[in-house]
Amino acid sequence: MESAKIARLTSFLKSIKEKADYLYVVGDLYDFWFEYRKAIPKISLKVVAGLCQLVESGTVVRYFTGNHDLWQDKYFVEEVGVELYHEPASVVHNDLKLFVAHGDGLAAGERKLRFIKKIFKNRQNIFLYRLIHPDIGIPLARYVSGRSKAKGKNPYIVQYREFALKKLEDGFDAVILGHSHEPVLECSGSKYYINLGDWVTCFTYLQLTEKSFNLKTWEVPDET
Ligand SMILES: [Mn+2]
Numbered sequence: 198m199e200s201a202k203i204a205r206l207t208s209f210l211k212s213i214k215e216k217a218d219y220l221y222v223v224g225d226l227y228d229f230w231f232e233y234r235k236a237i238p239k240i241s242l243k244v245v246a247g248l249c250q251l252v253e254s255g256t257v258v259r260y261f262t263g264n265h266d267l268w269q270d271k272y273f274v275e276e277v278g279v280e281l282y283h284e285p286a287s288v289v290h291n292d293l294k295l296f297v298a299h300g301d302g303l304a305a306g307e308r309k310l311r312f313i314k315k316i317f318k319n320r321q322n323i324f325l326y327r328l329i330h331p332d333i334g335i336p337l338a339r340y341v342s343g344r345s346k347a348k349g350k351n352p353y354i355v356q357y358r359e360f361a362l363k364k365l366e367d368g369f370d371a372v373i374l375g376h377s378h379e380p381v382l383e384c385s386g387s388k389y390y391i392n393l394g395d396w397v398t399c400f401t402y403l404q405l406t407e408k409s410f411n412l413k414t415w416e417v418p419d420e421t
Pocket of ligand 1 (some may be wrong): 226299301
């Protein structure tokens with residue numbers, strides 16, 4: 198993460214301190230994450246510290262892993278105090294039933310990705326990968342992870358929406374996804390399909406107050 202983006206993200210984390218009851222991080226916070234037993238990637242300490250301070254202030258932080266950080270293990274749980282979700286989850290806030298997921302693999306057409314994820318998440322494969330020295334293993338996995346970045350528009354955007362509409366029919370009040378980088382807030386009656394966008398170019402976040410959803414863009418406050 199480059200410094201301007203780190204500053205933008207940490208200023209956001211600071212702004213919700215003592216205000217937000219919950220923060221959901223819906224995956225791919227980092228381009229890449231892999232945990233060894235005694236080593237972690239050299240990632241921005243400022244972001245980790247920002248999350249720590251948020252947890253200490255009383256905000257419950259729930260971290261859903263994405264396709265770039267699916268190897269999250271115990272570090273964020275033990276050191277930061279986040280609640281970690283490796284799978285989509287159903288949660289209730291303000292009497293609203295929400296379906297939350299990063300989104301990768303939910304489109305009907307993503308069979309290949311679902312298969313690769315199984316291999317990546319296999320405990321034995323993870324054990325073997327940990328035998329590679331971090332100075333080799335981390336850049337290698339980062340390279341593979343970088344190659345998986347969609348060039349241009351995600352081809353499954355229509356299918357993610359179809360998946361979401363089915364969930365809404367099944368009784369959810371809102372479906373909240375990430376992954377596609379395209380912010381969406383679609384309302385039909387009292388039901389919502391939301392995509393959180395990203396913090397690469399959009400800097401969007403969703404705010405739930407009582408029963409209303411607001412998809413907002415975070416601008417760094419002018420300190421002069
Ligand atoms: Mn993703």
